[in-house]
Amino acid sequence: MREILIVGGGYAGFYTAWGLEKKLRPGEARVTVVDPRPYMTYQPFLPEVTAGSIEARHAAVSLRRHLRRTRLIAGRVVEIRHADRAATVRPVDGSDYELRYDTLVVTAGAVTRTFPVPGVAQRAIGLKHVEEAVAIRDRLMTAFDQAASLPPGPERRRLLTVTFVGGGFSGVEGFGELLSLATAMLKRYAELSPDDLSFHLVEARGRILPEVSDGPGEWVVRSLERRGAHVHLNTQLRSAEDGHVVLSDGAEFDSELIVWTAGNGSNPVVHNHTDLPVDERGLLVVRPDLRVGTDSAPVPDAWAAGDDAAVPDLAAAPGARTVPNAQHAVRQGKRLARNIAASLRGKRVRDYRHSSLGVVATLGIGRGIFQYKRLVIKGFPAWLMHRGYHVLAVPTWERKIRVLTVWLTAALFGRDLVSLASVQHPRDAFVGGGRPEGPDAGHPSHVGPRHVTAGGRNDDRPGQRPRSVAA
Incomplete structure (x- = not known):
């Protein structure tokens, strides 16, 4: 055999x-x-896992x-x-x-392609695996809890600053969904206002979403900026040491959450x-x-x-x-x-040939973009198309039904805004008498995978970090 x-x-x-x-x-x-x-x-x-719209499993x-x-x-x-x-x-x-x-x-x-940017290996997290998506969501929600207990100022601003590096589908979709989550969470935090949020998308090229044409790409930038985001085009990340982001366009700011989606290798x-x-x-x-x-x-x-x-x-x-x-x-x-x-069996094999069905991206609840050749659909209809396509594309009926059930539940009751960051450190409560221990205890940066190896190799083993592509 x-x-x-x-x-x-x-x-x-x-x-x-x-x-x-x-x-x-x-x-x-x-x-x-x-x-x-x-x-x-x-x-x-x-x-959508980062935004809590889909259960991680x-x-x-x-x-x-x-x-x-x-x-x-x-x-x-x-x-x-x-x-x-x-x-x-x-x-x-x-x-x-x-x-x-x-x-x-x-x-x-x-694997996630990385560059020798100071601080990236120590501070950034990717968006290629479920563990990373869950960690991103929990860090943001933990940051909200901490920021709500602080007076307005630099520390609150740092906790609520999010930076995505990479303007491909993975970066733009993750950025849009997390921005949607953060905006929804503001309704539950009377102490915070939209001015406290600071979301930055950094792209080295002069446009985002290279799979779509210039016009739809520019519309996505305008859409994100109308929602309060900062989109830095033709810009590179120079440093992220200790969470202090330095960009090639001269911008500098402290960012609690840095997500690296700058391509694959x-x-x-x-x-x-x-x-x-x-x-x-x-x-x-x-x-x-x-x-x-x-x-x-x-x-x-x-x-x-x-x-x-x-x-x-x-x-x-x-x-x-x-x-x-x-x-x-x-x-x-x-x-x-x-x-x-x-x-x-000694029979004839066939060539692989597939014409693109178009590209579709989610930009947050009720927002999306779809393009097939010259046909462009924006906003809510594109978002529905995104969900419809992917619920059909995800393998097995069991997964389709589970995803649909979560979506329908969220449509009736809203997203479940609960952080389970402590689940990633289950022994903290046992060995610390109910309190996290260590120099980073209780800090959002203490949550989730933290390590990346040289060259972007990804792994789950201790001392290493795990490593989007839309249809």
Whole structure:
């Protein structure tokens, strides 16, 4: 029986394994998925998790619940030697070991791309995983509680200052949703006013949302600014040491919450620890049928998809590559499953081709933007389209129903404005007599993941930090 190894359980990996379970005959092949997390994160829901519009667990799809005939290994692949058909696995606990395979599928996903900006590694948090989204929400809500007990002044202003670095879909959606949450919370805090809030979106380019055209992008900027936000275009973050933000446009301010969403980078395993061919960006060279290699030099028994693969975009101009978003990753995973099953049986495989369905983004409750070619829809209708598309796109009926239930409940009773920041430090109450301990105890910055490794590598292990893409 052939061994099929899938590196990574994100969109492309999950849908490949899920599809293979449906396509493979009993005894035809065994599928193994290696990923440190026991779930697939539905990343388009993360901005709504930060705003409390979706429960954190509903943005995570359990691998074991839905991949019932797939072997799951909790760990990460740290080296691939395809010439030997072997991979080195580093489990969550224990020593590295070798895993042999016959067919390889690389869907490891990208990592948060960071730059050597002073203070970012110590102060910033990403928005790529459920844990990070929950921590962002809890920090903001804890900051509100603390600010309400302080008189107007610099300390209150610092607690209620939020900075997002990166104006792509992940950054803009997270920024808009968190601004919506903060504005809603002001109604519950009589001590605070809109003037106490200070939200900053920093983008190095001259526009945000590069996937939409100039006009809709400019409308989003105006919409955010009308809501009291500060959008810094053509601006870079120079420093964030001790939470003091210094921007290249001359602005300086203290910010309690700094969120880094300035793009993705190639997974270090793919870029540095494999004998498979990669391009100048560190992405795997992939043919239109998702085999690794080129038409003249294919790599036998190796396939790839998702953010780590330079997949030719046959629906665009010659030489174009598919953009790294959920819309492509999901469909590439489904095509991979069909092609691998066909290849095992000696049948014809098909090229991946998908024309974009357009782009849609949420900017907070009741606000959104949608564009398909020249068609642009703004405001409440676009927001409804965003919710409708993603409730259809999230895998499994179980998740669809759970998400819809939370949305309907929130429509009737409003958002649940409760912070559970202490849940991330469950022993504090036990060892401290009910009070958090340590130099940062009780401080919002003490909440949640805090660490990032050099080069943006993300991890859940102690001393490391976990690592958006709209359809």
